[in-house]
Amino acid sequence: MGGVAVTDRKEFRDLASPAEAHDVVASLDVAPEPETVPLEECRGRVLAERVDAAIDVPGFDRASMDGYAVRARDTFGASERDPVVLPLTGVVHAGEEPAVDVSEGECVEISTGAVMPDGADAVVPVERTAEREEGDAIAFEAAVAPGDSVMAAGADVAAGERALGPGTELTPREIGLLSALGVDAVPVKGIPTVGVISTGDELVRPGGDLDHRAGQIHDVNSYAIAAAIEEAGGETVLYPHAGDDYEEMERQLRAAADECDLVLTSGSTSASAVDIVYRVVEERGELLLHGVAIKPGKPMLVGRLADAAYVGLPGYPVSALTIFRTFVAPAIRDAAGKPEPERATVEGRMATDERYGRGRTRLVPVGLVADETGDLVVYPVDKGSGATTSLVEADGVVEMDADTDYFAAGASVTVELFSPDVRPPSVLCIGEDDPAFARALDGVRNPRYLAEGTRSGFRRLRDGLPDVVVASGPGAPSEETTTLASWTREWGLVVPEGNPDGIEGLDDLLDADLTFVNRTTASGLRATLDAALDETDGGSERIRGYERTVRAHESPARRVRAGDADVGLGLRASAAKLDLGFVPLGEERVRVLANPERVAKAGVGELERALDGIAGVVTDLPGYDA
Amino acid sequence: MGGVAVTDRKEFRDLASPAEAHDVVASLDVAPEPETVPLEECRGRVLAERVDAAIDVPGFDRASMDGYAVRARDTFGASERDPVVLPLTGVVHAGEEPAVDVSEGECVEISTGAVMPDGADAVVPVERTAEREEGDAIAFEAAVAPGDSVMAAGADVAAGERALGPGTELTPREIGLLSALGVDAVPVKGIPTVGVISTGDELVRPGGDLDHRAGQIHDVNSYAIAAAIEEAGGETVLYPHAGDDYEEMERQLRAAADECDLVLTSGSTSASAVDIVYRVVEERGELLLHGVAIKPGKPMLVGRLADAAYVGLPGYPVSALTIFRTFVAPAIRDAAGKPEPERATVEGRMATDERYGRGRTRLVPVGLVADETGDLVVYPVDKGSGATTSLVEADGVVEMDADTDYFAAGASVTVELFSPDVRPPSVLCIGEDDPAFARALDGVRNPRYLAEGTRSGFRRLRDGLPDVVVASGPGAPSEETTTLASWTREWGLVVPEGNPDGIEGLDDLLDADLTFVNRTTASGLRATLDAALDETDGGSERIRGYERTVRAHESPARRVRAGDADVGLGLRASAAKLDLGFVPLGEERVRVLANPERVAKAGVGELERALDGIAGVVTDLPGYDA
Structure with a gap:
């Protein structure tokens, strides 16, 4: 029996504080040598040294208007009434040597x-x-007067003057100045090369097929971390997926240490992968930190590997990206000479009471929504640390002290945005998962749609969170709402193609040898089914699989298609899309309900206009009627 | 005589308003077709269409902790005191198909x-x-309980759910989600291709040698505009410099119209270049706008050229970049699907009264400096529209209405920053041009140094503008200041190598057949010279060329080296650097004086620390003594 792997694992004792972890990472030198790049490739790079002007700009006394070159004193006394007339003796165009002098008069x-x-x-x-x-x-x-409409040689930039200092980021403006100075090769800080090694037998790179039975999942961290490295100003080297082949992993670690300034592993914090990292790091470098008192991200490793720096990131994507952003990105930016992004924090108020365990600093992923006054409302996004949707449903993190365990609703909190470019969604929609609504959102810029079910939408509306609730089924919100749009969708039982069991209605499910798959209780469609079942004798308790619930509108149909169930609760549209049979049981109304205080929000207006076109959206959704 | 080119030029009559110009540019379609790119290359791109989840994530019921899989009901009643003991019948690792079921108990x-x-x-x-x-x-x-520490199939993302909407910019977070969904090729908006054609016989690309006699200057716009195009989300095609060879220019215009979504020319607003553009545009497209009522930038052209859009930018770099940023960048961003940058405006107060001509909207380039409270002080940067230093000495523009002609000192103004990343300098230094000070600034992040001379520093200090004044010579500020550092520099007469005229002092210049070159009156070194001349008989009026002034510390020495003058006012350090002879006349003290109210600014502190090391900075500057 394999108890060993669980019980012999290395424990993360003596966790470093976040501040210590910052210091240790900052002590790693990941800056490559400066380099010289052509002017046309220097945008976004950072000057490695001061650039003094080597030439005067302009290099000659230069006419700054179209007109006539004169001796100023010859014009003294001239006026419109009493002009001075001078003979014209020649012409000088830009880019040619004057063939003529200007004599007196x-x-x-x-x-x-x-x-x-x-x-x-x-x-x-x-x-x-x-x-x-x-x-x-x-x-x-x-x-x-003498000098009028003439730019003297060196008046713009004089040779010998300081033009740009080291550390200057090169934008179009600096590139313009360098051009004027004739600089065609620019000394810039090097771009740190960061190697990314992903481990784990269960990981398959995107594009590859997954064997679900074998527990395979797509490798999320490699491309996400690669993009985050580039965002911070580094260059990524993505090593081939090492699986849990330890020889291969060891070979890659050694290669990366030779080729990169910084080596990152992710998912290698499992016990046996840690052993490999330990061995290679101890052989060729040193481990400086093992574990940090922060959640998520406790199992972080920091060390040196030959001449390269090494950081081991956690395996869960949200944890890996959070730890990267908190501890690693600053080191990459510093090496690349990029300033810390500014204005990356915003203030907001908590939507609800939130309670947490004490003992470790926590970085709580949160979402944001602007209320009717533009103030930000903050809500935790906690879908479990393995969830990748948290990546895009959160806008930033709130740092909670190790000795804080409670945020009261309305409490003011500081949100560290994932990047300065993050903006709260234009409109936050929570509620029923509906494909017509999902399509209508295509007409809205930067919406957010949390398809958690009608009941969740109503509950969160009480907390003042969503701008808009998408509702279906018999339930109604306890708050007043403004209806933006509504339509109907045909619902019923999704069955295999050809309806092999000859199901005609709910009665055929009662006490039958058929496996059913249901929607979760938060779903309005589920509430519609429950209402229909109330009219049967005995109802839900006589359906096998009634308690087996799946989350989204298409999920039961997909279980039927996969042969995991005989009958699923669903929409005619889903059955048609997946080429399955359908037994209609009725129509339910989908309602898009706005918080009346938020209808003036630009995003709600944009959504309303998009919903005006819902008839066009639903034409290819069978069973929909706008 | 060539009066024709001046008088027959096309006039820019019927100027469009800025709003009309915006509309005309927005009406040009510069969006290329969407394309599909590999996941690893999609960072920063913008989704062209909605991405729905095609698979469940996870694709199977997944353990979310290390531990033991059980039937929950078998653990009911278990506690530390009274544990439930179950036989261990196997093990399942991540990435493998379970070889064992879990039976009751x-x-x-x-x-x-x-x-x-x-x-x-x-x-x-x-x-x-x-x-x-x-x-x-x-x-x-x-x-x-059932479901504890298990993530159900589809709990993270369910197949059929809306994952990301069109118009979403792909950051590491969205790339993580796409990875999880197994997407390895992403449908994104195309990158608009923008051709840049520069014209003008006088332009030489950076890196090439200039013939000053022939009035050559470096081509500033090509690389600066290229970088600005890329910053806005476009891709630049830089066409070979066309000079004023009209056949070549016409050929390039036609080629660019075929190859690009948008074609930009700059400097082609001169009369004869305009003729070519007219001819090609009229033959193969249409001219939609000719001239806009804005300063700088009046001579802007907008039209269509075959299937491409066309914009003619002004020739002066600051004008070209301002017009690009104001009218063209929004169209490129829109085509690329990039949102308008947010928070790109700041409020500040004018440092001084400013008066302008009425009649056209003006975009006045301004610099910023934070005062002791963090409020921003705004000052115009107006070095003439041909000046390239305005590019980096300004932080943004203030838009003045066509019917406003006056801003009072202290008036509140809105500054549109050149980009949201622009920050005011950490420390604003104005005053004497001194090479030791210029070097010391290398130790300060994001400083600004306007070497306009000591007198200008004192004058601007009265306006409350600089944090720090660099002073030399006999003058003193009328305000109280705090001395951060001081040192001496040896000054005198710079002469050709070997001092061929045998000059020993100022007396040798009086009434001599020698050409002198002086510094401007704002210079502290010039004031030091004037004080010395007061002790001679007759002084300045007896020196030939005394009124001939050049701007920066090295400029007179460079005139001597070029053979344009026999004697120049300068520093021993400049003479040594340029291998020239030097006749010492004395030492003058350079003082770095802070506005006492600003000494607490972080940038002033950083400068003070950098100046602590001035002794090391001046060791290789002959004649300097710290």
Whole structure:
């Protein structure tokens, strides 16, 4: 029996504090050597050293208007009534060497940007002149002073001046200045190379087929962490998936240590993978930290591996990304010379009371919604640490002290956004999972739709959370709402193609040798079924599998298609989509209900306009009627 | 005579309003077709269509803790005092198919992530168990309910659910979710291809040598606009520099129209280049707008060129980038599906009265500095529209209505930042151009140093603008200041190598056949010279070229090196750097003076620490003494 793997595991004792973990990661040097890149590739890079101007800009006295180059004193006293007339002796265009000087009492036509001819000290703009004698002379209607409409050599930038300092991030503006200085190769900080090694026999890279029976899942961390590395200013090297083949993992760790400035593993905090990391790190480097007192992310490893830094991230995606963002991203940004993102925190108030265990600092993933005044309402997103939907349903984290166990509803909290670009959803919709509504949302920018069921929508509405509740079934909210739209959908029993069991209605399920699969109690469709069953004799207790519930609108139908059940609760639209049989039991109304205080929100308005087109959305959803 | 080019030019009559210009540019469709990209390349891209989940995540009932899979009812009544002991009949690891079922009264060891074996409906975490009988049986010290520590199939994402909507920007979080769904190719909006054509005979790409006599300057717009296009979410195609070769320009316009979604020209608003654009646009498309009532940027062109959109930008870099940012970037972002950057405006108060001409909307480039309370002080940066330093010395623009001509000092204004990432400088230093100070700034993150001369520093200090003034020469500020550091620098006359004219002092310049080159009157070094000249007989009026002034500390020495002058005012350090001769005339003290109200600013503190190391900075600056 295999009890050993469970009981002999290394324990994460003597956890480091988050502050210690920050310090240890900061002590790792992950900065590569500076490099020189062509000007056209330097956007977003960071100057490694000061750039002083090597040339004057402009390099010559330059006309800054179209007009006539003159000796300023020759125009003194000129006015519209009493113009000074000077013979025109030549022309200088931009980009050519003047072929003529300006002597006393003469003028030369000149274009913007052209070299001032010798002798001239000012330009009279063409607007203040008139031609005379078929263009052979010019009448000047205003006096100018020496230097007028001339940019002197070096007036913009003088050779020897400090132009840009080390640490400057190169945006189009700095690139413009470097261009003006003639710089075509720019000394910049290197981009840290970060190796990503994913482990775990159960992981399959996206695109590959999963064997569910064997417990396979897609590898989430590799691409998500790779993208997060690039967002922080690093370059990712993605190593081939190592599975739990320890020789392969060891080979990759050694290769990554040679090729990268920083090596990350994820999911390798399981006991036996830790053994490999231990062995390689102890052989070729040192382990500096093993475990940090933070949740999620306790099993974090930090060390050195030959010349590279090493961090072991937790396996769960939300934990891995949170730990990456909290501890690793700052080190990458620092190495790349990128400043910490600013304004990445917002204040909000908790929607509900929340209670947590004490003892470790917690980074609680939260979602945000703006109320009618624009203030932010904060709600925890806790779908279990293995859930990937938390990734996109949360906007940031609230840090809870190790000795805090309670946030009261209405308490003010600081939310560290996942990035400064994160914005609260334009409209937060909670309720029934409905495919027509899901499609209508395509017309709304940045909506959020938590399809947790009608009952959950009503409950959260009492907490003041959603802008909009999507409801179906017999239930009604206890709060007043404004109906934005409604439509009907045909519901019934989804059965295999051809209805092999000849089911005609609910009565055929009672005491039958048929396996049923139901929706969860939060679902409005489930409530519709329950109401129908109240009219049968004995009802739900006589249906085998009645208590077996699955979450989303299509889930029961998919169980039927997979042969896991004989009958499922569902929609005609789902049966049609999955080529299954359907036994209609009725129509139920789907209602989109807004919190009346929030109807003025731009996102609610946008949703309302999108719902105006619901008739077009439902045309290819059989059983729908707008 | 060439008066024709000036007088026959096309006039920009009937200027469009800025709002009309926005509408016309928005009406151009620059969005390319959507495309499908591999998951590992989709960061920062924008979904072109909704992604619904095609699979359940997880695809099976999954243990979410390390422990033992049981039938929950077998643990009912268990406690630490009175544990339930069950025989251990097998083990299931993550990534393998269970080889064993769980029958009544049995348990199976299970790892986090493993498939729940048939028969089991809950997991008891290992922490709540103890081993018995050499691992052949497990004592359960707590009861669990069905479903405890199990993530049901589809609990995270159910097949058929809406996962991500069109228009979603793909960050590491969305990439994580797509990975979980097994998506390895992502339908995203196309990246608009933007062609950049630069014209003008006088332009030389950075890296090339300039012929100053012929009025050549470096091409600033091509790389700056290219970078701005990429910042907005487009891809740049940089066409070879067309000069003013009209056939070449026409060929490139036609090629770009075929190859790009949008074609930009810059500097092509000169009369004859406009003719070419007119001809090509009229032949193959249409001109929609010619001139917009905004300053800078009036000569903007908008049209269609075959299937591509066309915008002609002004030639001056600040104007070109401002017009790009104001009118063109929004169209590119929209085509790429990128949201408008948020929080890109800040409020501040004007440092000084500012008066402008009426009649056109003005976008006035401004710099920012935080005062002691963190409030922002705003000052115009107006170095002439041809100046490239305005690019980096300004932080944003203030829009002035066409009928406003005056901002009073202290007036509140809204500054549209050049990008949301722009931050005010950590410390704003104005004053004398000094190479030691310029080097010391390398130790400060995000400083700004306007080397406009000591007198300008004092004047601006009266306006409450700089945090720090760099001063040299006999002058003193009228305000109280706190001295952060000071050092001396040797000054004198810079002469050609070997001092061919045998100059020994100022007296040798008086009435001599020598050309002198001076510093501007704002310079403290110039004031030091003037004080010395007061002790000569007749002084400045007897020096030929005394009125000929250049701007920066090294500028006179460079004129001497170029053979443009026989003697220049300068520093021993400059003479040594440029291998020139030097006639010492004295030492002057450079003082770094802080506004006492601003000494608590973080940037001032950082500067003070950097100045502590000034002795190390000046060791290789001859004539300096810290």
